[in-house]
Amino acid sequence: MQPSLAPAKKELHFDIKWLIVAAIVALLLIFEVFPLIYLVLRSVFSTGRFSIEAFQRVYSYELNWEAVRNTLVTATLSMFFGIMIAFPLAWLVGRTNLYGKKFFRTLFVMTYMVPPYVGAMAWLRLLNPRVGTLNVFIQKLLGLPQPPFNIYSIGGLVWVLTTFYYPYAFITISRAMEKMDPSLEEASRISGASPLKTLFTVTLPMMTPSIVAAALLVFVSAASCYGIPSIIGAPGQIHTVTTRIIDFVYIGSQEGLTDATTLAVFLMLISNAVLYVSTFVLGRRQYITVSGKSTRPNIVDLGRWRILLTVLVALFSIVIVVIPFVTVAMTSVTVNMGKPLTASNFTWKFWERIMTRESILHSAKNSLISGTIAATAGIVISLTMAYLLVRTNVKGKRIPDFLITMGSGTPSIVIALALIMTMSGRFGINIYNTLTIMIVAYMIKYMLMGMRTIVSAMAQIHPSLEEASQISGAGWLRVLKDVTIPLIGPSVVAGWFLIFMPSFYELTMSTLLYSTDTKTLGYELFTYQTYHSQQTASALATAILLMVIVVNWILNKLTKGEFSI
Amino acid sequence: MASITIEHVTKAFGDVVVLKDFHETIQDKEFVTLLGPSGCGKTTMLRMIAGFEKPTSGLIKIGDRVVSGNGTFVPPEKRGIGMVFQSYAVWPHMNVFDNVAYPLKIAKRPKDEIKKKVERVLETVHLSQYAQRFPMQLSGGQQQRVALARALVAEPSVLLLDEPLSNLDAKLRESMRFEIKQIQREYGITVVYVTHDQTEAMAMSDRIVVINRGVVQQVGSPTEVYRRPANQFVADFVGTINFLKGEAKGGRIELQGLSQSIPYDGMYKGKVVVAIRPENVSLLPNGGQPLNGRLTNTFYLGDITDCRVDVGGQHLRVIANSRSYDTLTEGQEVTVYVDDFLVYEDDGRDDHTQIVT
Numbered sequence: 001m002q003p004s005l006a007p008a009k010k011e012l013h014f015d016i017k018w019l020i021v022a023a024i025v026a027l028l029l030i031f032e033v034f035p036l037i038y039l040v041l042r043s044v045f046s047t048g049r050f051s052i053e054a055f056q057r058v059y060s061y062e063l064n065w066e067a068v069r070n071t072l073v074t075a076t077l078s079m080f081f082g083i084m085i086a087f088p089l090a091w092l093v094g095r096t097n098l099y100g101k102k103f104f105r106t107l108f109v110m111t112y113m114v115p116p117y118v119g120a121m122a123w124l125r126l127l128n129p130r131v132g133t134l135n136v137f138i139q140k141l142l143g144l145p146q147p148p149f150n151i152y153s154i155g156g157l158v159w160v161l162t163t164f165y166y167p168y169a170f171i172t173i174s175r176a177m178e179k180m181d182p183s184l185e186e187a188s189r190i191s192g193a194s195p196l197k198t199l200f201t202v203t204l205p206m207m208t209p210s211i212v213a214a215a216l217l218v219f220v221s222a223a224s225c226y227g228i229p230s231i232i233g234a235p236g237q238i239h240t241v242t243t244r245i246i247d248f249v250y251i252g253s254q255e256g257l258t259d260a261t262t263l264a265v266f267l268m269l270i271s272n273a274v275l276y277v278s279t280f281v282l283g284r285r286q287y288i289t290v291s292g293k294s295t296r297p298n299i300v301d302l303g304r305w306r307i308l309l310t311v312l313v314a315l316f317s318i319v320i321v322v323i324p325f326v327t328v329a330m331t332s333v334t335v336n337m338g339k340p341l342t343a344s345n346f347t348w349k350f351w352e353r354i355m356t357r358e359s360i361l362h363s364a365k366n367s368l369i370s371g372t373i374a375a376t377a378g379i380v381i382s383l384t385m386a387y388l389l390v391r392t393n394v395k396g397k398r399i400p401d402f403l404i405t406m407g408s409g410t411p412s413i414v415i416a417l418a419l420i421m422t423m424s425g426r427f428g429i430n431i432y433n434t435l436t437i438m439i440v441a442y443m444i445k446y447m448l449m450g451m452r453t454i455v456s457a458m459a460q461i462h463p464s465l466e467e468a469s470q471i472s473g474a475g476w477l478r479v480l481k482d483v484t485i486p487l488i489g490p491s492v493v494a495g496w497f498l499i500f501m502p503s504f505y506e507l508t509m510s511t512l513l514y515s516t517d518t519k520t521l522g523y524e525l526f527t528y529q530t531y532h533s534q535q536t537a538s539a540l541a542t543a544i545l546l547m548v549i550v551v552n553w554i555l556n557k558l559t560k561g562e563f564s565i
Numbered sequence: 566m567a568s569i570t571i572e573h574v575t576k577a578f579g580d581v582v583v584l585k586d587f588h589e590t591i592q593d594k595e596f597v598t599l600l601g602p603s604g605c606g607k608t609t610m611l612r613m614i615a616g617f618e619k620p621t622s623g624l625i626k627i628g629d630r631v632v633s634g635n636g637t638f639v640p641p642e643k644r645g646i647g648m649v650f651q652s653y654a655v656w657p658h659m660n661v662f663d664n665v666a667y668p669l670k671i672a673k674r675p676k677d678e679i680k681k682k683v684e685r686v687l688e689t690v691h692l693s694q695y696a697q698r699f700p701m702q703l704s705g706g707q708q709q710r711v712a713l714a715r716a717l718v719a720e721p722s723v724l725l726l727d728e729p730l731s732n733l734d735a736k737l738r739e740s741m742r743f744e745i746k747q748i749q750r751e752y753g754i755t756v757v758y759v760t761h762d763q764t765e766a767m768a769m770s771d772r773i774v775v776i777n778r779g780v781v782q783q784v785g786s787p788t789e790v791y792r793r794p795a796n797q798f799v800a801d802f803v804g805t806i807n808f809l810k811g812e813a814k815g816g817r818i819e820l821q822g823l824s825q826s827i828p829y830d831g832m833y834k835g836k837v838v839v840a841i842r843p844e845n846v847s848l849l850p851n852g853g854q855p856l857n858g859r860l861t862n863t864f865y866l867g868d869i870t871d872c873r874v875d876v877g878g879q880h881l882r883v884i885a886n887s888r889s890y891d892t893l894t895e896g897q898e899v900t901v902y903v904d905d906f907l908v909y910e911d912d913g914r915d916d917h918t919q920i921v922t
Contacts (some may be wrong), residue, residue, distance in 0.1 A: 074877055076846040183654035190648040190725075191668035191715065197642075201667075205658045 017394040017476075020384060028403040029428075031440050036268070036410065042421065043258070043265045058262040062332070067239040068266065074154060074240065075223035078161040082218040085162070085316075086169035087211060089331045091199070094177045099310040105174075106552070107317055107468030112167035113548045115505045115522065116324075117227030118541045119164045121529055122324035125331060126234060127151035127159075133327070152236030160223045160232060163320045168221055169214035176210035177203075195300045213278045220271045226508040234314060234377035241368055242413050242508070248418065249512060260417060268414045275409035325545060332539035341527060342533060350539040360524055362539070367504050367521035371434045374442035375450070375500035381443075382451040382495060390458045391466065401451075408448035415444050415511035433515035440555050441513060442503035449502075451497035456482070457491035497551050505544050567722030567755045568593045571612060574623030574634075576609050584607050584779045587623070590619050591655040591757060593722075596749055596904075598758045598766040601776035610776075611725055611729055611759045611875050616641035627723060642671075642674055647716030648725040651732065653708045655700045661687070661697040661711050668719040686714045689748060706737045713745070717752060723748070726758045730765060742768050763803045767791065775799050794846070795883070795911050807846075807881050809839045810911060818908065820856070823877030827854045829908060837909035845905040848893075853904030856881075860899050 059062050069156065089108060127135040135147035142148075150156060184206065188198040204211075226242040233243060241263050248260035293369045302309055334348045347363045354360050385404070388397045407415070419441055424432035431437045465487070468477050474482060485492070507522035514523050529537035569591040576584040584606035598872055599607035612618045614625060616632065616639060622633030627646075632639040655664055658816075660674055662683055668746040669679045676688045687693045690710040702707055709729060721886040726745070730738045749756050760810050762768055766773050767787045775782045775790060775798075783795035794800035797808065813833050820839070828840070845852065858876040864887075870885040872893065885893070 051661075181652055181654065183652050184656060186615075186641070187648070187650060187654035187656070187715070188615075188645075188667070190615055190646055192642045192645070192671040192719070193667075194640075194642055197671065202656060206656070208658075231812040 015394065016389060017072070017392055018396070020443050021150065021388060021396050021400060023392055024381060024385065024400045025336065025403070028400060028407070029473040030408045031419075031423075032415075032444050034411055034427075035415070035422040038422050038540055039268070039418040040073070040412065041487055045489065045551055047201045058259050063239060064244060064259075064263065067241050067244040067263075068155075070108075070154065070229075070233075071223050071267075072163055072237055074157050074353065075156045075219045078165055079215050079219040080373060081158070081162040082169050082214050082222075085166045086173055086214065089166075089206075089316075090170055090173040090177055091144060091203075091307060091315070094174050095203075096302050096309075097306060098302065099212040099306065100314075105555075108167055108170050109319055110548065110552055111164065111321055112171060113501055113552065114164075114545060115227065115356060115502075115541075116160075116164040116225055117231055117507055117522075117526065117529070118328055118545065119160050119324055120228045121158070121331075121534070121537060121541060122327045123151055123160045123163075125327050125534075126323065127156060134323070150236075151232055152238070154238060156236075156289050157229060157232055157238060157240075161225065162226050162449045163324075164227075164228065165218045165221050168217050169211075169470055172214035172217060173210055176207055197467035213430045216274045218279050220274045220409070220411070223270060224267055224413060224508075226413055226511065226528070230526075234530075242411075245417065246511060247414050249420075257421070261508060262419050264411075267411050271409055271411055271414075272406075275406065279405065291324075317341060328538045328545070329542045331535055332542045334390040334535060350533070351537040353536055354539045354543065359519070360536075364517045364521050365459040366435060366438075366518055367506075368518070370438040370442060370503040371500045373435075374439045374446070374503045377439070378443050378447040378450050378499040379492060379496050381453075382447060382454050383480075383485070383492065384455040385451055386458045387469065387484065388561045389455055391463065404448050407444040410444075412445055412506075412508040412511065416509040420512060430512075431516065437516065438506075439511050441509045442499070442506060445506075445509065446502050448501045450497040453495040453498060454488060455489050461487050497555060501548065501551060504547075568595075568626075569611075569755060569757065570626040571614075572624040572626075574610070574613065574620045574625060575608070575672060576613060576618060577621045582779055583775075584613075587781060588783070588879065589774060589784060591755060593755055594753055595690075595772045596605045596746070596756045596769060598760060598770040598773045599776060600760060600763060600766040600803070601700060603761055605776045606779040607761075607776050608727055611727055613756060614723075615646055615725055615848075616644050638726045639690065643721075645721055646723045647719065647721035648711075649712045649716050649727065649729045650730040650767070653705075653712040654756075655703075655708045655711045655715075660680050660697055660699050661692060661856065662705070664700070664711055665714045665718050667715060672719060680717055682720075683714075686718045689717070689751070690714045690744075706733055706741070708732060709741070713748070717748065720752065721754065723757070725758065728760055729758075731762070732762070732788070738765075741895045742807075766786065773803075775802065777802070794840075794907070797840065798840060800909075805843055805882065807841045807843065809841065809876065809879050809881065811837055811839055813837045813908070813911070819879060820879070822879060823856070825856055825877070827856075827903065827906070831908050833908055833910050838909045838911045840907040840909060841873075841881065841903055842905070845903060846881060846883045847904070848883060848885050848889065848903045849902070850901060851902045851904050853902035855900050855902050857900055858887050860893060860895055862898050863893050863895060874900070876897060 017450045058066075058097060089104075092098045093105045093108070098104070113163055126132050128135065129147060130151040131151065132147060132149065132151065135149050138149075139555045140146070151160075156494060180203070183199050185202055188202045224242060226246065228236065229240040229241050230246070232238075233240060239247075245260045245263050245267075246262070248256040251255075279313075281316070326441065331351055333348065335345050335349070381400075385397075387398055388394055417435055423440075424435055425430050431440070461484070466483050468483075505525075506520065507526055509518040509525045511526070516521060521544075525537050525540045525544075528540070529535070569606060571587055571591075574587040574865060575582065587610055590698050599610055603608045609618060611631065613620050614627075614746065619638060620633055622634075627644060630639075631637050656667075659667070666679050666683045668787050669682060674682075683696075684693065687696060690711050690713055692707065692714065695703065696843060700711065703711065709732075709815065714731070729745075730741055733741060738762055745756075752862065758766075758769065770787055772784060773785055773790050774784050775795075777798050783790055783799045785793075789801060790803050800806045801808075811818040811826075812821070813829055813831070813835060816828065816830055818829045818837060818839060819826040845853075856876055858874040858881065860872060861875050861880075862873040864871040865887065868887055870882040870887050870893070872885050872887060874881045874883050
């Protein structure tokens with residue numbers, strides 16, 4: 001007789017994993033999806049009925065058109081120059097016998113952790129059209145009638161955007177290059193192709209999807225950047241979409257808010273399109289070339305070019321990294337910014353100020369609290385999600401992953417605007433004017449970094465390690481606690497800092513979400529820079545820089561060089 | 566003519582010497598296998614012939630041309646070698662035709678010649694109908710053939726193969742062995758083949774170079790290496806073998822833990838190791854030297870029965886006829902007959918067979 005195939009009693013299968021997924025999805029729906037959808041709806045239903053009136057009005061202002069044009073032009077140029085810089089650098093540092101390549105690598109990657117507005121502050125000092133230190137130096141050096149550069153221009157904006165966003169491309173391209181099986185290049189060499197020919201016929205074509213993805217990332221980041229255009233663009237009357245949005249919000253009227261919304265929707269559509277292309281079109285095209293053996297990368301001997309190229313890369317790093325950071329550090333101890341830094345012009349006064357002034361300390365405390373909570377909550381969700389993604393087959397596990405990716409791909413300014421409009425009590429939740437709204441915003445924007453880090457760490461742990469614990473009688477929570485977490489510990493710490501650091505010095509969202517009681521460090525620094533004292537702002541920026549270096553060093557030690565940033 | 570002359574080549578990465586004083590000449594049209602456990606330095610030697618690694622010292626010549634050493638170093642692309650990589654290294658962004666045509670395109674050959682040659686080589690590796698496919702649409706075995714076709718298309722005089730069959734399943738491996746050998750004869754090329762699989766080495770090579778821990782242990786034809794292994798490592802790595810400890814004196818070897826001895830008229834005196842291949846021991850009288858023991862385990866493998874016999878506390882592996890399986894009982898007293906054996910001096914070390922990587 002055949003065994004009965006009838007199912008056992010139909011019982012409600014209450015899977016705790018499914019509940020967790022559902023809970024995360026619910027949170028994301030409330031705090032991310034709903035506000036963004038509302039933002040789009042609001043732009044077309046501004047009068048209660050469907051109309052594109054708001055769009056017509058906004059885009060009929062010449063000033064707004066100019067802002068859109070500026071945004072597209074600067075983002076496109078920064079993308080172009082960023083890739084032109086990042087690809088050769090990634091190749092030189094990753095695949096050749098360049099001197100000091102490890103050091104250069106750390107240097108470029110670390111720029112990624114520095115808030116972009118620090119670059120704007122530095123270049124403002126260096127390339128001010130009349131008194132910029134570097135400008136005057138070059139003028140004297142070449143005997144020019146006037147300083148050669150003007151930072152308050154489209155060119156200046158592109159320059160600073162490029163120097164601060166090329167690391168995004170550098171990191172993306174370097175990673176793809178590391179993953180490529182070196183024997184693919186060796187096969188080309190043995191077929192008779194020179195190293196250069198190999199670069200162009202094998203390496204470059206295989207890297208194309210990653211390069212395009214990197215380019216799009218730079219484009220979106222540059223287009224949605226607020227710190228740089230607000231510091232550099234404002235004095236030169238160069239508006240971008242982001243600065244216009246903030247201006248409209250500050251006007252405060254209903255109409256202003258509608259105009260801000262309409263511009264934000266434009267920014268959001270661009271970034272969503274880019275996100276779609278890089279995940280669903282390029283993502284599928286990424287060649288899986290990881291091999292089992294011989295992962296030692298193929299090092300190209302630069303021969304007689306070695307010294308020349310090393311000197312060039314060193315010069316590049318001095319101009320792009322060292323000079324700006326040193327400038328900011330020097331500004332922080334200068335009494336009179338019009339004079340050179342001498343013993344009589346030296347002071348610790350501004351450092352004392354940032355350590356003692358009540359308002360600064362209060363803002364720092366706010367940033368510390370909201371950064372810590374955002375990072376901790378973000379990591380808890382990341383850990384859970386990573387576990388569910390890598391180790392289980394629970395239904396719907398891809399949904400939170402998708403939503404978190406989408407949140408991170410949305411421009412900060414859009415997230416903040418959407419939160420303001422939906423979380424101020426109109427829909428039953430009022431967290432406006434509190435730190436909670438900051439924390440929510442930070443989590444939406446930066447949680448992905450933590451999740452990606454942990455997912456990739458967990459994917460490298462063989463499931464049998466966990467199965468061994470399970471067979472010994474541990475439930476899945478216990479397995480997580482006893483085996484998984486200890487093994488991925490370093491990545492968890494790294495992921496935590498990847499959420500914490502950008503939240504800690506965040507500017508764009510804080511500018512929209514702050515209230516008198518909930519000012520953040522980034523906002524405080526920005527107001528000092530623009531209105532009160534550039535030296536005080538520089539002291540704060542230098543403190544942040546030092547913190548970035550220390551965190552980077554800790555992460556490097558903790559993961560034995562495997563992980564920085 | 567493309568012989569490969571390797572003169573006293575040593576390679577070190579930092580302080581770690583991975584290959585010590587490799588000295589050998591590979592004749593034109595010869596099929597030579599570098600055989601050894603992983604980490605023994607065989608792949609490093611191959612990569613030095615290809616030009617992907619520079620020897621720390623020594624000289625490498627291909628034909629009459631010095632490619633490495635004496636202050637010259639010819640980069641891989643100028644060596645005119647074909648090579649098949651373990652991971653195949655078939656470019657995912659080119660279809661099969663473009664992959665295979667690549668070496669000819671680099672050499673700037675006319676289009677119609679490229680087409681003719683690629684078609685010919687694809688036919689050789691039985692891939693003609695796949696010319697327009699992309700690697701992702703091919704199985705591992707097919708990708709392997711693409712790699713082979715690409716290595717052959719420019720008609721190099723030297724072909725290097727780095728564990729090309731290790732990622733294939735057992736059946737496919739056997740047929741590829743045969744095909745590679747066929748192709749070598751057809752094209753009349755010199756082949757250097759790297760593997761850790763002794764059966765592969767035995768089946769295909771004219772000569773085998775056995776390497777362990779960066780040192781060449783023995784060079785010889787498959788029969789020489791199998792029948793007269795130079796030392797215990799080679800004896801153990803190539804084929805299966807039993808080692809029994811004993812003492813040589815007065816024309817006999819007394820086996821340790823056993824009041825039995827076997828006749829011996831070799832050169833060694835004192836402590837020795839007797840090496841016996843399983844096929845040279847029989848449970849049936851074969852005219853060999855009888856030894857008494859106890860049957861501890863039997864494994865029925867279909868074509869044979871694999872038996873373990875305890876001879877005075879030492880284990881002896883014996884291959885028996887599969888039909889005898891039913892008559893054997895574990896634990897029973899048996900007599901085994903040894904009709905051939907090798908003797909090595911016992912230097913007190915038991916780690917000959919240990920693989921250090």
